[in-house]
Amino acid sequence: MKILVTVTHLLGVGHLNRAAAIARALAAAGHDVTLASGGMPSPLLDSTGVTVVQLPPLRVKGAAFSHLLDETGETALPAHLAARAAQLVTTLHAVRPDVVITELFPFGRRALAAEHLALLKASHAMMPRPLILSSARDVLAASRRPERIALTHDHLRAFYDAMLVHGDPAVLPLEASWPVDAGVAPLLHYTGYIDDGAASAARSDGTEIPGGEILVSGGGSAASLPLYRAAVGAARMLTDHAWRLLVGAGVSEEDFRALGEAAPAHAVVERARRDFPALLARAAVAVSQFGYNTAVDLLRAGTRAVVVPFEEGGETEQRLRAERFAGEGLVTVLPQGELSADRLAEAVRVAMAGPEPRAATIDRSGLDRSVAIIEDLAATRHVAAIPSSASRGATPLKAAGPLRWAALDDALKRRADRGAPLDIWWRDDDAVAPTPALDRILAMAAAHRMPLALAVIPGGAGPDLAARLAIETGVDVLVHGFRHHNHAPPGEKKAEFGDHRPQGAMLDEARAGLIGLHALMADRLVPAFVPPWNRIAPALAATLAQPGYTGLSTFKRRKLVPGLTVANTHCDPIDWRGSRSLANPDAILNQLARDIVAAPDDEPIGLLTHHLAHDAAIWHFCEDLIAHLMASAIVRPIAARAIFAGTGPAEAQG
Structure with a gap:
């Protein structure tokens, strides 16, 4: 690869x-x-x-x-x-x-x-x-x-x-x-x-590595200077062992020279070396901060260690790791706030007199x-998926195996045989703001050169969404209800624009949604209404032309409405009533195939997605499905603007 x-x-x-x-x-x-x-x-x-x-x-x-x-x-x-x-x-x-x-x-x-x-x-x-x-x-x-x-x-x-x-x-x-x-x-x-394993036990020039040193290291940054300075002071107090300070490249030449000048004769100050793991393995005591790589080096070496975790600026990473390793009997912790020459010298004396670290059982097979x-x-890139709904008690979807395209391919062939090109459009619901999921759906549409109809909730959308969409091409905006609030009584199917509310109030909200999105992004707006949960009172649908709507889009079976172009969606991959992850892929493809065969030649087939609800399984399925459809010679991607403006093949539906 x-x-x-x-x-x-x-x-x-x-x-x-x-x-x-x-x-x-x-x-x-x-x-x-x-x-x-x-x-x-x-x-x-x-x-x-x-x-x-x-x-x-x-x-x-x-x-x-x-x-x-x-x-x-x-x-x-x-x-x-x-x-x-x-x-x-x-x-x-x-x-x-x-x-x-x-x-x-x-x-x-x-x-x-x-x-x-x-x-x-x-x-x-x-x-x-x-x-x-x-x-x-x-x-x-x-x-x-x-x-x-x-x-x-x-x-x-x-x-x-x-x-x-x-x-x-x-x-x-x-x-x-x-x-x-x-x-x-x-x-x-x-x-x-x-x-990544122990380094060579000898220096590159062939000289032997001494044993029994107190070895001080601080990573590659200047943040280790307080540790080096304390070590120089501690070395003056502990003269019965040689000291070696390995100074990273992030420490300036001026500070490096000052450390060397201040160090006693039995302390060597030099730049960091490639054979650090071998030096560590032979040291009497190691003194260091406790970054990830140092922790692994100490695990491998099994050397007595005093660690001073970096805590500047509220950093907690090294302290947490050090405390867990100390709990395993592997290191002695000296908090950075207590660091001084005296405290470091005492910590080294205690470590040197103490037992060797017990053999670590921590997994190093990374x-x-x-x-x-x-x-x-x-x-398993295209087949392994675990839904994010696992925490809700749903059975996680296991690897589904390669998608079986036979039924869909047969449906496309039957359309081709009768000389009926297939217009495909794509509606994605519930957009309100820029999010990583929105970025991903926009990138997918651009990659496949597939127009995208973004159903935007007017009551939640603002200038940030308009600015995000301003840099995109091939994206139309539809009106997705008003606030996406459920007004249905308990026990009934969710609806914002159902039969449960006064028609006048609903029409006012539909009008306000159209006006609001027109003010935000007039150049992208297509005056088509998408009722939340795909449910709308028939009486309200019959009046949508009054505030200026030219289209209506729900799900599955199309019911014509005078004065409006009706173009529905047919394929929704989410198992809304179960896992809320990907529904059975074979069932999705088989049903889509039936819809393609049964649909009149002038009816576009709509794909429906909800970018904010997608997990990995749904993303992968959608990507594969769109790629498969776009590879067909009879598939014609069509924009919502062409459908609902009356300039495309759906014009006669009104």
């Missing part, structure tokens, strides 16, 4: 190293892997077997992750960010991957959402669409704002097929740091921790498991 992995490390190099390790494992398994890296270039990056594309770099200072800096340390300008997004999309088109993997997004890198969304939309516009996966570490930073978490979940459900969690749920499940809901849980695949999961998901 061709696989595109994207990663941007902003502070240390942990994210880059983890993504690169996965990329190397995929390449070693025989796949063609491209790694698009958006952080600062790392001199220690191992890209064996992988093509690396360097985006215009970004970094941050401290924990200010929303203030992006360019490679010179200046604020990253919009042109710099736009160039990154453009290069990502260009790389996507050049690679044409079977699999796209985004590291951390949508669970982090909110400041880079624009470039990620550009990549995801372009991926969804590709034919065939690649498998899209999110790759995340064991601990995530959850926002205190519920709307941000909801948006993350929306992005995951709208754009992604699955999420790889590189951790061991027996020790640290994702819900310990992130509110996993019923819509996200079925997408999770735990891989175990990513461990590389092999990641490769296997990715290969399996790619192999």
Whole structure:
């Protein structure tokens, strides 16, 4: 397979190293892997077997992750960010991957959402669409704002097929740091921790690695400076062991020299080395922060360790991981707020006198498991689906097998044999605002060159939706009721415009909806009324022409209404009365075939979707169905504007 992995490390190099390790494992398994890296270039990056594309770099200072800096340390300008997004999309088109993997997004890198969304939309516009996966570490930073978490979940459900969690749920499940809901849980695949193996036990120049050192490391960023400075002070107090400080590239030359000058004679200060795992394995005590990669290195080495988790700016990731590992008897935790030379020296004395860490049972098979999961998901891309409704007690839909097109193909052939081209139109209901799901339905329509009729709820729509649609082509707007409120009495089928209300009040709302959407997006509006739940009182339908409607659209059997063009939808893939996931695919296709054969030659066949209610199974089915229909020589996609304006084949219906 061709696989595109994207990663941007902003502070240390942990994210880059983890993504690169996965990329190397995929390449070693025989796949063609491209790694698009958006952080600062790392001199220690191992890209064996992988093509690396360097985006215009970004970094941050401290924990200010929303203030992006360019490679010179200046604020990253919009042109710099736009160039990154453009290069990502260009790389996507050049690679044409079977699999796209985004590291951390949508669970982090909110400041880079624009470039990620550009990549995801372009991926969804590709034919065939690649498998899209999110790759995340064991601990995530959850926002205190519920709307941000909801948006993350929306992005995951709208754009992604699955999420790889590189951790061991027996020790640290994702819900310990992130509110996993019923819509996200079925997408999770735990891989175990990513461990790319021990490095060589000797330096590249052949010199032996000393044992019994106190080894201090702090990742690749300048955020580790307080730890290094405390270690220099602690080394002056503990003189019976050699000390070695490995300083990352993110620490400036000036600070690096100052550390070396302040260090006592028995402490070596040098830049980070490739053989760090081997140094770690021979150390008497390791002192470090507790990022993901350091945690895995310590697990492998089994070395006594004092960890000072990074907590600047309210960061909780390293502290949570450190406390869980300490609970397993693997590390000693010194909180960052208590860090000083004295406290560090005492923590090292205690660790050195204590027992060796017990053998860890934490799963470190993450590389092999990641490769296997990715290969399996790619192999079952079009058939594996788990509905988001599982939490409601519904039986999850298992792999349905390849779609059986025979009945549909036979119906299309029968239309062709009688010389009757088939007009297909597509209506999507319940639009109110820009969302990731709306982005996905728009991208799907654009990819298949299929006109889309968006049924917009006037009482909920605003300028943000109008602005989002302004950049689209081939999208018409229909009036979807007024507020989409149910006015039916208890026990009766839901309806906003049923027989339960005064006709005058309903007509006033229908008029207000038409006027409101005309004010918002007159150039896109088609004056056709779509009653919520596809139910409308016959007496009201007969008066819709009065406020200016030219069309009406509901579901299934068409009933002609004087003065209106009536064009209904026929195929809705959602099992509304059961799982609320994908209904039986064979039943859907067989019924669509019957509708195609039975419909008069001048009646368009309508596809009905509800983008806000789709799970992975529904998205995949819709994509496959539209692609199959558009491949038929007799299918003619038709826009709502052509139907309801009286300029298309449905004109005679009025």
